[in-house]
Amino acid sequence: MEHKEIVAEIKDHFYWLHRHPELSGEEFGTTEYLKNVLASHSVLVYPLPLSTGLVAHIGQGNPVIAFRCDIDALPMQEESGLDYSSEYPGRMHACGHDFHAAALLGIALALKNDNSLPGTVKLIFQPAEETLGGARQILETGILDDVQAIFGLHCCAAYPNGTIISRPGFMNGAVDEFRIDFLGRGAHACRPHIAADPVIMIGNFIQAAQTIVSRNVNPFHSLLVGISHIEAGTAKNIIPEKGFVEGTIRSLYPEDRKLAKERLGSLACSIAESFGGGAVVHITDGSPATNNTPEWVALAEQVARKLQMPFVTAPDSLSGEDFAFYQQNIPGAFIQIGTGIGPMMHNPAFRADPDALELAVQFGVQLVQEALEKLKYVESC
Numbered sequence: 001m002e003h004k005e006i007v008a009e010i011k012d013h014f015y016w017l018h019r020h021p022e023l024s025g026e027e028f029g030t031t032e033y034l035k036n037v038l039a040s041h042s043v044l045v046y047p048l049p050l051s052t053g054l055v056a057h058i059g060q061g062n063p064v065i066a067f068r069c070d071i072d073a074l075p076m077q078e079e080s081g082l083d084y085s086s087e088y089p090g091r092m093h094a095c096g097h098d099f100h101a102a103a104l105l106g107i108a109l110a111l112k113n114d115n116s117l118p119g120t121v122k123l124i125f126q127p128a129e130e131t132l133g134g135a136r137q138i139l140e141t142g143i144l145d146d147v148q149a150i151f152g153l154h155c156c157a158a159y160p161n162g163t164i165i166s167r168p169g170f171m172n173g174a175v176d177e178f179r180i181d182f183l184g185r186g187a188h189a190c191r192p193h194i195a196a197d198p199v200i201m202i203g204n205f206i207q208a209a210q211t212i213v214s215r216n217v218n219p220f221h222s223l224l225v226g227i228s229h230i231e232a233g234t235a236k237n238i239i240p241e242k243g244f245v246e247g248t249i250r251s252l253y254p255e256d257r258k259l260a261k262e263r264l265g266s267l268a269c270s271i272a273e274s275f276g277g278g279a280v281v282h283i284t285d286g287s288p289a290t291n292n293t294p295e296w297v298a299l300a301e302q303v304a305r306k307l308q309m310p311f312v313t314a315p316d317s318l319s320g321e322d323f324a325f326y327q328q329n330i331p332g333a334f335i336q337i338g339t340g341i342g343p344m345m346h347n348p349a350f351r352a353d354p355d356a357l358e359l360a361v362q363f364g365v366q367l368v369q370e371a372l373e374k375l376k377y378v379e380s381c
Ligand code: NI
Pocket: 095, 096, 097, 129, 154
């Protein structure tokens, strides 16, 4: 297939995917569509026990690398005004995962033409990134056990088309969420002496929780403990029986992550107890921090420069990205590509410029070829 034909075809796939967004874990129509496109081009898909998402492959033998895109959408109403807007009320591809899927299809079609690929590339169309569970599902199949390097591509609305953005080391934060229930004893507001007031417990807990970042962690490390949701009580003259707080922990270093969870729990329990109540602490284990291997970021930068695409060092961010699960076992790099400056991801007016698809494919194809060549060279030494 000619390069031009590939670009024209994947633009159509992008429009279809954008019109048919599916939520995390429910990407049934998307998966079927992608499988059909790949089958029509004789790109092989591994038979894996995945209800949604898939892994295709091109080339053969060692070395083996992987390229990951995600395919799920968000539960929000689209307000982009695009003529290919979502056909499903309350669902939207507002994080550009439709762009990623179309770009990876393009990379697959372009590499099909390349009989000289020096190894194997596994193309991951990952489900459920937004709920941070899809990467684990792919890893559990064992299909990545022989992968020596992995790359992930994400669009970015903060840069013009084709800008490549990455950095060595931490690029996104670990994401954990918590809910803490404070259990007291209710009473009429005029009889506080017979109550155990969860509002007082929560007030003190909020203050104390700020000291985790300010007093417990190395001040040169980034850590965030945010409480964003509080509920307690029903009326002005009733001391409630219980209340709760919810929030998020964002961290880079595993030891800080562990410490923040432990301190939140012990502060909640000791404060609740000191006011005559108790606390029930729930903390979910989200994704770890993305941690890019310097040599693979260097290769991405080299490829960008070769293609005359500007390379920008990624700014500090504690946003979450479940690509980090792959990086716990496999070296690699998470890379963003500019898709036109506009409303950011997760905004109802977000749009990824379809014209950036061609650049994403060029970059991805070159990166796959050069990464395999680099590994081949190391193996032969
Ligand atoms: Ni995303």
